[in-house]
Amino acid sequence: xxxxxxxGVCKEFPLRGGKGSxxxxxxxxxxxxxxxxxxxxxxxGCGKSTLLxxxxxxxxxxxxxxxxxxxxxxxxxxxxxxxxxxxxLFPWMTVQKNVEFGLKAQGVPEAQRAATARSHIxxxxxxxxxxxxxYEISGGMKxxxxxxxxxxxxxxxxxxxxxxxxxxxQTRVLLQExxxxxxxxxxxTVIFVTHSxxxxxxxxDRVIVMSAHPGRVHSxxxxxxxxxxxxxxxxxxxxIELTQNLWEALKPTWDQASTGQD
Amino acid sequence: MLESLLGQRGSRFVRGLLGIMxxxxxxxxxxxxxxxxxxxxxxxxxxxxxxxDSLSDGSLIRHIVASMERVVVGVLLAAIVGLTLGVLLxxxxxxxxxxxxxxxxxxPIPPIAWTPLAILWFGIGNAPSYFLVFIGAVFPVFISxxxxxxxxxxxxxxxxxxxxxxxAMLVRDVLIPGALPVIFPGLRIALGVGxxxxxxxxxxxxxxxxxxxxxxxxxxLQTHFVVAGMIAIGVIGFAMNALMTILxxxxxxxxxxxxAT
Ligand SMILES: Nc1ncnc2c1ncn2[C@@H]1O[C@H](COP(=O)(O)OP(=O)(O)O)[C@@H](O)[C@H]1O
Ligand SMILES: [Mg+2]
Numbered sequence: 270x271x272x273x274x275x276x277g278v279c280k281e282f283p284l285r286g287g288k289g290s291x292x293x294x295x296x297x298x299x300x301x302x303x304x305x306x307x308x309x310x311x312x313x314g315c316g317k318s319t320l321l322x323x324x325x326x327x328x329x330x331x332x333x334x335x336x337x338x339x340x341x342x343x344x345x346x347x348x349x350x351x352x353x354x355x356x357x358l359f360p361w362m363t364v365q366k367n368v369e370f371g372l373k374a375q376g377v378p379e380a381q382r383a384a385t386a387r388s389h390i391x392x393x394x395x396x397x398x399x400x401x402x403x404y405e406i407s408g409g410m411k412x413x414x415x416x417x418x419x420x421x422x423x424x425x426x427x428x429x430x431x432x433x434x435x436x437x438x439q440t441r442v443l444l445q446e447x448x449x450x451x452x453x454x455x456x457x458t459v460i461f462v463t464h465s466x467x468x469x470x471x472x473x474d475r476v477i478v479m480s481a482h483p484g485r486v487h488s489x490x491x492x493x494x495x496x497x498x499x500x501x502x503x504x505x506x507x508x509i510e511l512t513q514n515l516w517e518a519l520k521p522t523w524d525q526a527s528t529g530q531d
Numbered sequence: 532m533l534e535s536l537l538g539q540r541g542s543r544f545v546r547g548l549l550g551i552m553x554x555x556x557x558x559x560x561x562x563x564x565x566x567x568x569x570x571x572x573x574x575x576x577x578x579x580x581x582x583x584d585s586l587s588d589g590s591l592i593r594h595i596v597a598s599m600e601r602v603v604v605g606v607l608l609a610a611i612v613g614l615t616l617g618v619l620l621x622x623x624x625x626x627x628x629x630x631x632x633x634x635x636x637x638x639p640i641p642p643i644a645w646t647p648l649a650i651l652w653f654g655i656g657n658a659p660s661y662f663l664v665f666i667g668a669v670f671p672v673f674i675s676x677x678x679x680x681x682x683x684x685x686x687x688x689x690x691x692x693x694x695x696x697x698x699a700m701l702v703r704d705v706l707i708p709g710a711l712p713v714i715f716p717g718l719r720i721a722l723g724v725g726x727x728x729x730x731x732x733x734x735x736x737x738x739x740x741x742x743x744x745x746x747x748x749x750x751x752l753q754t755h756f757v758v759a760g761m762i763a764i765g766v767i768g769f770a771m772n773a774l775m776t777i778l779x780x781x782x783x784x785x786x787x788x789x790x791a792t
Contacts, residue, residue, distance in 0.1 A: 327689050347695030357686035360785040361708040370704070371694035402785050422694060 270339060271300040272458060273324070273426065278333035280319050280484075293319050294330070295483040303425070306452060306459045308473035310466065310515075312526035316484025317462040321430050324460065325351050337425070347371060350419035354431040356411040358403040364390065364414045365399040371422035389417040392451060409440040416451065426458040433468070445471055449498040466519070470511050471498060478519060481526040490515060573755035581755040582762065590744070595763060597739040598729050601657060605664025606725045610718065613669045617676025617714075618706055634673065642667035642728045650736050660732040660740070667728035668721035675717025679710030712786045719775040726768050 280294040293316045301307055309317045322328040324335055326345040335342040337349065350371065358367050368389055372382035390399055393413040403411055412432055419427055433441040445468060452459050463469055469476045473492045480487040492511065494502055502508055533542035555575045561567050562574030569577070585591035616634075620627040645666050649659035683706065691705045707714075733742025741760050748756035779786075 322689075325689070325693055327692070345689070345692040347693065349693060351690065351693045353686045353690065355684075355686055357684065357690040359687065359690075359705065359708070361711070361783075362704075370691070370696070373704075374695040374697060374700055404785055418690075418694070428693075 273301040311479030315481035581759040609668035613672025621680025679713035
């Protein structure tokens with residue numbers, strides 16, 4: 270049995286005015302093994318966030334089941350933490366207090382949680398910024414802090430919803446490399462949502478391509494690039510070839526998503 | 532000329548001060564010329580005399596302390612009830628559906644209109660003042676808390692939940708601080724309304740306080756003490772508002788960022 274089993278998941282949202290509903294996810298099936306880095310790739314509006322929110326337990330599916338270690342997911346749980354595109358740091362807490370939040374929720378004693386938080390702040394290379402408030406640091410640093418906050422309670426699965434989508438291109442590339450390094454160190458499962466093919470290929474063990482209207486699993490692509498992944502990875506012929514192939518394969522669905530025609 | 536000497540803020544302050552002094556000077560002049568009836572409107576110097584007298588015999592301070600104690604108690608009660616209701620209704624739309632109509636029906640009634648009931652229920656003394664201040668202050672606290680809690684970023688609540696936050700931690704560490712930037716102006720308004728309510732309550736339903744002082748002085752035709760009391764009310768109201776603004780800067784430092792952008 271895999272760590273995360275997603276079976277026949279459908280999600281419908283009631284339409285405004287109460288007539289009928291919008292099917293956002295239709296019959297999604299996935300098995301994810303412990304320690305895998307899974308990337309959900311698809312055009313915007315195809316239901317990536319909806320699927321991730323269902324896995325997190327924020328928004329249960331209309332039909333179908335999601336099981337984490339054989340237990341149905343019904344609510345948020347500290348074994349599945351989330352990194353959001355808009356960081357969602359608590360602006361009234363310093364970086365240190367933000368990272369400590371999950372540990373505090375578990376009742377970890379103060380001295381111990383301060384130490385654990387510091388080691389995670391170091392892991393994401395934010396040492397020296399512990400006492401800054403989120404408004405005092407850059408977008409890239411905010412997302413590093415959010416990653417440290419999500420990793421501090423040692424989750425089984427780290428869920429990331431377009432975490433680098435709001436960052437400039439250079440910061441984004443840097444953080445992709447950092448994430449590859451951090452995840453290798455932490456050994457947790459990662460489900461990473463993006464609409465960037467390059468980002469997907471660079472990070473993933475497997476890329477799950479989704480198609481839109483309604484959201485479905487279109488195809489699954491294992492990425493056999495060597496690890497550790499770093500700046501040299503992007504220069505590998507296999508990397509370039511895979512990116513190109515994926516783009517060719519995806520063009521039709523992407524087209525359809527952007528024009529809204531089936 | 533002023534700007535080059537004192538800068539923009541300094542010169543604005545000096546101009547404001549000059550405006551007040553000029554008004555007082557004209558007022559005093561008209562009094563000296565007997566153009567104003569001293570019983571209906573005493574001159575600034577007579578009022579100043581009344582302030583000095585009531586300060587030196589301790590009566591002014593006594594009345595100020597009595598009024599402020601009532602405001603503090605009433606506003607504290609209002610803060611506890613308003614915050615609790617605001618968080619509760621902000622988080623649960625079912626509870627909100629039960630309670631919102633009653634709250635909206637009571638809210639437009641001016642606190643002063645509760646005075647007769649307050650006297651019937653609580654007699655004369657501190658209790659009716661506590662009650663009237665509470666009635667005036669509870670709605671601003673409730674409304675600001677309620678709308679603030681409802682407008683907290685969904686992702687911040689989700690972040691807290693997936694990190695394992697207990698309900699108590701969600702309220703204490705996320706909902707309240709997240710709502711604080713909106714709650715604070717509500718508290719400031721509550722304090723201002725409470726201050727007006729206490730004076731109104733003391734006009735009728737108390738044996739001490741600034742409202743009682745100006746009412747008694749009116750009955751004795753000591754208009755200069757009436758005006759002295761009014762000035763004390765104004766100065767203290769202004770000071771409380773300024774204090775809350777400073778407190779807000781201290782307690783909500785992260786707001787600086789959104790003020791700047
Ligand atoms: N709460 C909701 N109510 C109604 N429709 C929604 C809701 N959330 C998402 N949707 C719709 O579901 C579709 C997929 O949204 P989303 O999962 O955010 O896509 P993605 O993350 O891939 O961009 C969109 O068309 C969006 O309008
Ligand atoms: Mg999305």
